[in-house]
Amino acid sequence: MGFTLGGLDELNDPNVRCLIAVGADRKVHGITSWMPVYASGRPVGWTLDFMRRNTEPGSFHGVMEFLIATAALTFREEGIRFVSLSGAPLARLDRGEQPSALQRLLDMIANTMEPAYGFQSLLHFKAKFQPVYQPLYLTYPDPAALGSIAAAIGRAYLPHLTLRQALRLLTKLRSPHARRSPVHQCEGGVPVRDTVVTGRATTPRNGGQQAKEELSARGASMSEIHIVRDYPHPPAKVWRAVTDPALVPLWTVTGAGGRPEGFAPVAGTKFRLLAKPKPGWSGVVDCEVLEVSEPSLLRYSWTGDEDGDVTEVVYRLEPYAGGTRFTYDHTGFTGVGGVFMAKLLGHVRRKMLRAGLPPVLDDLDEDGTLRPGSTLRPKSPG
Numbered sequence: 001m002g003f004t005l006g007g008l009d010e011l012n013d014p015n016v017r018c019l020i021a022v023g024a025d026r027k028v029h030g031i032t033s034w035m036p037v038y039a040s041g042r043p044v045g046w047t048l049d050f051m052r053r054n055t056e057p058g059s060f061h062g063v064m065e066f067l068i069a070t071a072a073l074t075f076r077e078e079g080i081r082f083v084s085l086s087g088a089p090l091a092r093l094d095r096g097e098q099p100s101a102l103q104r105l106l107d108m109i110a111n112t113m114e115p116a117y118g119f120q121s122l123l124h125f126k127a128k129f130q131p132v133y134q135p136l137y138l139t140y141p142d143p144a145a146l147g148s149i150a151a152a153i154g155r156a157y158l159p160h161l162t163l164r165q166a167l168r169l170l171t172k173l174r175s176p177h178a179r180r181s182p183v184h185q186c187e188g189g190v191p192v193r194d195t196v197v198t199g200r201a202t203t204p205r206n207g208g209q210q211a212k213e214e215l216s217a218r219g220a221s222m223s224e225i226h227i228v229r230d231y232p233h234p235p236a237k238v239w240r241a242v243t244d245p246a247l248v249p250l251w252t253v254t255g256a257g258g259r260p261e262g263f264a265p266v267a268g269t270k271f272r273l274l275a276k277p278k279p280g281w282s283g284v285v286d287c288e289v290l291e292v293s294e295p296s297l298l299r300y301s302w303t304g305d306e307d308g309d310v311t312e313v314v315y316r317l318e319p320y321a322g323g324t325r326f327t328y329d330h331t332g333f334t335g336v337g338g339v340f341m342a343k344l345l346g347h348v349r350r351k352m353l354r355a356g357l358p359p360v361l362d363d364l365d366e367d368g369t370l371r372p373g374s375t376l377r378p379k380s381p382g
Helices: 063-077 101-117 119-127 143-157 163-172 208-222 235-243 248-252 335-362
Strands: 017-022 028-039 042-053 082-084 225-231 259-261 270-274 284-293 297-303 311-320 323-331
Touching (some): 028 063, 225 335, 248 335
Antiparallel strands (some): 017 028, 028 042, 270 284, 311 323
16 A cells, blocks of 8 residues: 555566665565666666565664665766656655645645655655755646546555555554634624535544444545535525526636536436536536425436546525525545545535635525626526
């Protein structure tokens, strides 16, 4: 489960060089492999790839430092231009710069996955060799493609992940606590709060089936989107804003700009959410209404890719403090790619419900119709 560029298969490549630390008693203490970097048909540098050390009692604890230093000295004697310690994915140096929204999202993902993959600890380990830092960039056509990219990376690194391995991975991941944004006072004195729960702080204490069930619940919670927002408007108005195909695009424009096509609040109705196509994403989400109880519940399936997970979205509306408490849940993401997808989509959904929906609600009359002086224009349903 270690994070490396290659594995045992790459060690069979005759062009890959291995350095093994063996004690006087013929005990193997550690191994590193080095992949060649070519220029004009010959190696000009070597990149660190496979690293493993013996963790048995009595093993040489500084074996990795010894192997890397020995390799660097050997390559220098051979006239090699450079040695690369390879990358530390999702880890970065703190240069005092204000991170962008996307960078903050990546940092959050890195912190979540740190116990399993050790991105930052890997960077700290390599820092002891005083390297010259070269940033590595992922070039992508549009932020909308990041979810598919994350899922593909997850499948590439863990193509044969078993249930047992998945449970072991989940036990290493921290359970982030619920985070609350500051409370903002709204018109009418009703506070608007954005509550995002991305994990549970429960730890299984018993073995057997109960432990597996608790671990499964813990893993599922890391791949869920749970948002709670309070609006100073009656439930009927909020229901109209989040289900009327002509009004939905007015507040989703702050995200991917999706509009419903063929939607009706009737169980069994199949519809699509259409957005502007992006490279790596068709812009189409296939959905089916599963359950409706106007104006308090809407539940529908969500499939964003042909080979993607069939996930589920639930809207819950309830009277609260003279207004409406709106709860948004999106569940069913699976695998490591699902964790990334949930983080990415959660960022977009929070923006829609925080910045997109309130102006629409403010411009609706009590019947859910846009006021005559509204600058918003309803969209024609597909």
